[in-house]
Amino acid sequence: MSQQSSPSANAPIESLDGQPHISSALRVPDDLIRFAVTEDDINRMDNGDREFDIIGQPRALRALHMALQMRGRGYNLFVTGVPGTGRRSAVFQVAEQYRSDTSRLRDYAYVFNFRRHDRPRLLTFAPGAGTPFRTRVKALVDTVQRSLEALSENRGFTEQRDRIIIEAEGRENRALRDFEGRLGKEGFQIVQVEDSQDQRTDIAPVLDGEATSFDAMQKRVNGGEIEESHWRALREKYYQYMDEMNQIFIRLRGERSRVEQSLKELRVGAVAPHLDAAMAEIRAAFEGAEIHAWLAELRADMVENIEWFMPADNDAPQDEPGEPQLARYDVNVIVDHGDTARAPLIFESHPDYQKLFGSQEFSLEPTGEARSSFMMLRAGALLSASGGFLVLRAEDVIPHEELWNALKRAINEAKAEIRPVPGPFPVQAGALKPEPAPIDVKVILTGPEPLYDILFNQDEEFGKLFKVPAEFDSMMNRTDETTREYVGFARMITRDEGLRALEPSGIAAIVEYGIRLSEFRDKLSTRFSLVADVMREADHWARSEGRTTIDRSVIDRTLAERRYLYNLPEEKIDEQIVSGELLIGVTGSAVGRINGLAVIDRGFYAFARPMLITARTAPGSDGIINIERESGLSGELHDKGIYILEGFLQSKYAKDFPLSITASVCFEQSYVEVDGDSASSAEVYVLLSSIAEVPLRQDIAVTGSVNQMGEIQPVGGISEKIEGFFAVCKYLGLTGTQGVIIPRQNLPNLILDREVQQAVFDRRFHIYAISTIDEGLEILTGMDAGARSARGRFEGGSVNAVVERRLREMAHQVKSFGGN
Structure with a gap:
């Protein structure tokens, strides 16, 4: 599809073969186009x-090795890079080299806190010692139970026990017989009274050989059968004997307590040698002040509750519903390195609070209440990885504020606490507050490239905790x-x-x-x-x-x-171009129109196609109007490029007169956001064409950024852009004159497919590399760009001279009309 040329007095200079004259110095040589890896290259290597x-990845590997060897606090790793660069594989491969060091491993176990039942105590052990410790403690409990069971066969013990019980029962019986005898003489006897589904002991008067109540006697007093004075005397004695009976019962209860204490001391005295011998063996086998302190408390509690160890058929109290009483003497080994030969290397793929820090499990009581215990504590990844390495994806952790803050706190304090999951709801009844566990773990976060910089500058704690970035290059x-x-x-x-x-x-x-x-x-x-x-x-x-x-x-x-x-979107765009629905021309020339090149990046696939860029200019003071911006379709980088254009026009042409122009630049038929500055040079060309009314070649597409000095700057997607314009020219018909203008700095980026390379070699398609706007103008217009003379004027008949003259005329026009 061709565009009709606009009439202009400044016609392009044509060569003898009818094509616009182009400096051969700007055409990219074939040796810079040619690209291939040959079979000989491969055979050689x-x-x-x-x-x-x-x-x-030498830089990233050096960072990995340094951080994994450093023992100082905060030398955790943040591994960055684009996906697919082997970050995770490298982390695991390098960490594997340091897993032979198991010197920092510890077993973790929670035990019952005899002083504060809701705050389980933590014990740590050498690797593999946690489970043997638990076995020893369970054996200790079994020792006490067996010792108590054996006492029933111990004649000396049974004789002492029976003597204590018989003597106590004798004293109790004598006291009760003496009291009952005195009651009988005074006309009373002890009775059991039903009271609210319970029995209580009371004293009742005896009348006519039978126990009666004072209410019944009151009726007989009212009937004249009993003297009221006799009734009152009995009533007074009743209260006296009730007080005496209560005192007797109090003495008997005290006596029974002393008997129970005597029996407990007897049992303890019989069991203590076995208990202390087993306890001494445990203390000798497991060193550590915390371990020995808990063992001392364990012994004291076992002695205090020696009756819990009695055989099931004994009269001693048995376990109540709920947690078995002897369960408090168990040991919950939450991290066991008994079979660990190398330091742990854990990748937690779905981290949440429980998976990182551990959990408290709950059971439901018959009453409906939730209950937890130290035996229901479970370790998380931080404890399991202690002594080794924990790998996490930053995007899995950082978006969850509570989790991220808790992780930073754990790293900073070198402690992990197993507690209920934080949230908006109150802590569940029955929740525990276990003693925090010391951790020694190297945390490795992996994340996208800019995330380390963002966190370092926005999170004041981050830089102290993750001191080493390992940046993977793409x-x-x-x-x-x-x-x-x-x-x-x-x-x-x-x-x-x-x-x-x-x-x-x-x-x-x-x-x-x-x-x-x-x-x-x-x-x-x-x-x-x-x-x-x-x-x-x-x-x-x-x-x-x-x-x-x-x-x-x-x-x-x-x-x-x-x-x-x-490439479905690519095909649809090509169909629209071929049908004429998208106004793209690849032949002829036109004023105020140019083919820019845009990359459409879908993330997994990128391609480029030409986009028609147009400009309209007139005298005025509004400057350059970015239509994309006015319609909300311009990104920040594209906005910046437009501002640069105005600076370029001012510095290049309006040196001794004000820049008085109203211009509009538009990406025609574009309905999505335009961003980046790679079209800024094309926007300069189309503006200059509109100002000077000089036509631009439509068979040449342009890409490249520009600065205020008119220097062309490199852009991305060069190969895709060239191949995209070639594809459109091929669909619409190759003429032999078509091509693309690119920045000279982009020559190292030319990696074209073989079809485009061959078309360039055959001169059916052309690639031009430029360094300045002037070089591009000469290709697009076929005219000399024009340089300033010593007198400060552009060469006559050049494009720049025409542009400057037209801008000066616009300034005079604006001044003549009062600046409007």
């Missing part, structure tokens, strides 16, 4: 199944050695995953793909997961074709299949 270390220098490592990587994936063998041409195509990913001819991408995916897909297509090996044609088909899967 292929060492077969060569073993190699992590590829292309590319590496392309040398013989790194290419050799690339080949080795391809061989390794083939071997480890059982893929079809790679031919040298197939490896060459894979290396080319790695170079293309990096966007630099002298670089290789380190996003190895993407490279490996191409190999896996190539194996699929080779199998579908019945091939036994993978050569370049299979890799080419793999990439073509990928494009087909991803």
Whole structure:
């Protein structure tokens, strides 16, 4: 689709073959276009199944090794980089080298707190000693139980016990007989009275040989059968004897308590030698002040509650519903390194509060109340990884404020506390507050590239806790050695995953793909997961074709299949261009119109297509109006580019007169946000064309950023942009004059597919590299750009002279009309 040329007195200068005259110095030489990795290159560098270390990350590896060796506080790691650069694999591979050091491992166990039942105590042990300690304590309990059971066969003990009981019962019986005898003489006897479904002991008067009540006697007094004085005398004696009886019962209860204490002392005295002997063995086997202090409290509590250890058929109190009484003498080993040969390396893929810090489990009582105990405490990843390494994804932790703050607090204090999950609701009844556990763990966070900088500057605690960033680069220098490592990587994936063998041409195509990913001819991408995916897909297509090996044609088909899967939007845009729905012309010339180049990046696939950029200018004082911005479709970087244009016009042309222009710049038929400054040079050209009414070639597309001095700056997506414009020209018809203008600094980024390369070699398509706006003007207009003379004037007939003259005229027009 061609655009009609606008009439102008400043017509392009044509060469003898009818094409606009273009300086050959600006056309990119073929040797800078040519790009390929040959089979000879691969054969020269292929060492077969060569073993190699992590590829292309010397900086990150140095950071990993330093941080993992440092023992100082805060030397935790934050690993950054784009996905696919092997961050996680490298972390695990490097950490594996330091897992042989098990000197920091500890077993963790919670035990009953005899002083504060809701605050379980923590004991730590040498690796593997926690479970033996629990076994010893359980054996201690069994020892006490067996010793008590054996006492029933001990004649000396039973005789002492029976003597104490018989003597006590004799004293109790004599006291009661004496009291009952005196009661009988006074006309009373002891009776049991039912009271509110309970029995109580009372004293009743005896009348006519039978016990009666004072209420019954009152009736007989009222009937004249009993003298009232006799009734009153009995009543008074009743209260006296009731007081005496209560005193007797109090003495008897005290006597029974003394008997129970005597029996307890008797049992303790019989069991103590066995208890102390077993306790001494435990203290000798397990060192530590905290352990010995708890053992002392354990012994005291066992002695205090010796009756709990009595056989089930004994009269001693038995366990009540709920937690068995002897369960308090258990040991909850929450971290056991008995079978641990290397320091732990844990990757917690779905961290929440319980998975990181541990949990308190609850059981439901018959009453409906929740109950927890020290035996229901469970360790989290921080405790399990203590003495080793814990790997977390930053995006899994940082968005959860409570979790992130708790993690920072644990790292800072080197302690982890198992507590109920924090939240808006009150802590569950029956929750415990266990003693915090000391931890010695190296925390490794992985995250996207900018996150470390953001956290370091916004979170004052972050820099103190994560002192070492390990930054994974997405590319590496392309040398013989790194290419050799690339080949080795391809061989390794083939071997480890059982893929079809790679031919040298197939490896060459894979290396080319790695170079293309990096966007630099002298670089290789380190996003190895993407490279490996191409190999896996190539194996699929080779199998579908019945091939036994993978050569370049299979890799080419793999990439073509990928494009087909991803390029539906690309096809739709091409259909609109071919049908004329999108107004893109690739022939002729026009004033105030130019083909810019835009990259559409879907994340997993990027392509480029031309976009029509137009400009309209007139005298005025509004400056350059960014239509995209006015309609809310301009990003911040694009806004900046527009402001630079105005500075360029002012410094380039309006040196001795005011810049008096109202101009509008628009990306035609664009309905999504435009961002970036890669079209700023195209916007300069289209503005100058509109100002000077000089037509621009429509068969040349433009990309490149510009500064206020008119210098062209490099941009991204160069290969995609060139290939995108070539594809459109191919659809609409190649004329042999079409091409693309790119910044000269982007020459190292030229990694074009073979079809475009061949078209350039055959002069059916052209690529021009420029350093200034003036060079681009000469290509687009066919006119000299014009330089200022010693007198400060541009050369007559040049584009710059025309632009300056027209801007001066606009300034006079605005002044003549009062600045409006």
